[in-house]
Amino acid sequence: MLVLTRNDVRQLVPMTDAIELMKLAFRELSAGRAESPLRSVVPVAEGAVTLLMPAYVPAANALGFKVVSVFEGNRDKDLPTISAMVCLLDESTGAPMAIISGAYLTALRTGAVSGSATDLLARDDARNLVVIGAGAQGVTQAAAVAAVRPIEKITVVDLSEDSLERYRGQIAEDWPELLDRLETSSDASVVAQADVICTATTSRKPVFSDRDVKPGTHINAIGAFTPEMQELPEETVARATIVVDQVEAVLEEAGDFIIPINKGTLERRRIERELGQIVAEEAPGRTTVDEITLFKSVGNAVQDVTVARWAVERAIDTGAGQQVSID
Numbered sequence: 001m002l003v004l005t006r007n008d009v010r011q012l013v014p015m016t017d018a019i020e021l022m023k024l025a026f027r028e029l030s031a032g033r034a035e036s037p038l039r040s041v042v043p044v045a046e047g048a049v050t051l052l053m054p055a056y057v058p059a060a061n062a063l064g065f066k067v068v069s070v071f072e073g074n075r076d077k078d079l080p081t082i083s084a085m086v087c088l089l090d091e092s093t094g095a096p097m098a099i100i101s102g103a104y105l106t107a108l109r110t111g112a113v114s115g116s117a118t119d120l121l122a123r124d125d126a127r128n129l130v131v132i133g134a135g136a137q138g139v140t141q142a143a144a145v146a147a148v149r150p151i152e153k154i155t156v157v158d159l160s161e162d163s164l165e166r167y168r169g170q171i172a173e174d175w176p177e178l179l180d181r182l183e184t185s186s187d188a189s190v191v192a193q194a195d196v197i198c199t200a201t202t203s204r205k206p207v208f209s210d211r212d213v214k215p216g217t218h219i220n221a222i223g224a225f226t227p228e229m230q231e232l233p234e235e236t237v238a239r240a241t242i243v244v245d246q247v248e249a250v251l252e253e254a255g256d257f258i259i260p261i262n263k264g265t266l267e268r269r270r271i272e273r274e275l276g277q278i279v280a281e282e283a284p285g286r287t288t289v290d291e292i293t294l295f296k297s298v299g300n301a302v303q304d305v306t307v308a309r310w311a312v313e314r315a316i317d318t319g320a321g322q323q324v325s326i327d
């Protein structure tokens with residue numbers, strides 16, 4: 001069996017490849033050609049859950065699952081909020097094929113899906129990016145958006161000075177080419193200058209104000225992943241063109257939609273357009289320059305197994321990783 005570390009994944013899967021893989025994965029999911037049962041959630045403690053996420057994407061020969069833990073208290077122990085492992089299986093025998101470190105892979109694919117959505121929905125002249133949430137996901141949000149648009153300025157916003165400092169360090173390590181465009185702030189009103197906004201926080205209430213969002217902005221929202229969590233102002237959700245990773249999953253999990261639907265201020269039928277349908281040209285993307293487009297993702301295991309399979313194929317080609325026998 002092949003074992004791939006964080007660094008192996010980093011070397012083997014460039015962001016631009018990951019962005020194209022996400023388009024393929026969601027095109028297949030929306031077309032009903034991929035299997036991705038709703039994830040099992042194991043509650044462990046207050047603010048601590050472990051999720052099991054299986055998927056099969058035949059077009060990518062990708063069968064496997066991810067185990068991911070989201071432990072919010074880890075931050076106080078100076079540990080990452082998310083830890084994960086992906087297990088890839090041989091699609092012709094079902095046998096385990098590879099174990100892949102999952103924390104960076106998760107951040108890579110979560111950034112990459114925002115990169116795909118930005119590529120399909122943002123204005124071509126988008127130059128100013130604001131990322132809210134300076135955690136592991138916020139880093140790859142910036143890298144992904146900068147890979148698809150001519151971004152000249154990246155402002156990352158967080159309530160925590162420590163997070164902002166760590167963010168700068170992580171950008172310097174993994175994406176040094178972005179460093180000279182990076183500014184940090186604790187004030188979310190900087191979204192008033194944004195052409196693209198990414199929200200990647202653990203917040204339970206909106207992280208910016210609707211009045212600051214200018215016409216033509218594209219928003220990627222990837223943070224809130226339970227019915228109680230909310231990152232987006234309800235007014236912004238109400239006036240945006242909404243695109244999601246998977247309709248069924250966001251209606252089950254995304255508080256950004258569930259809370260206003262339950263209040264009666266958002267019609268459920270507004271959530272009907274999937275990223276994969278836009279990739280397949282079965283649904284429109286942006287239709288006017290002034291429209292606010294909103295992409296909401298709660299994440300799907302098709303992303304993990306597709307990137308994992310790509311990494312394993314590149315590793316086999318290049319001899320990267322370590323072979324171990326478990327039998």
Ligand SMILES: NC(=O)c1ccc[n+]([C@@H]2O[C@H](COP(=O)([O-])OP(=O)(O)OC[C@H]3O[C@@H](n4cnc5c(N)ncnc54)[C@H](O)[C@@H]3O)[C@@H](O)[C@H]2O)c1
Nearest residue numbers: 081133135136137158159163200201203222223297298299
């Ligand atoms: N959609 C997906 O596929 C997907 C994948 C992975 C993680 N996530 C979710 O994304 C979120 C971020 O993940 P992470 O690994 O980067 O977490 P993290 O804990 O490393 O970072 C979150 C950051 O958000 C900041 N924050 C919280 N509230 C804020 C607010 N109101 N304004 C500004 N900053 C605020 C925190 O200070 C922290 O620095 C989590 O909720 C996680 O579950 C989603």
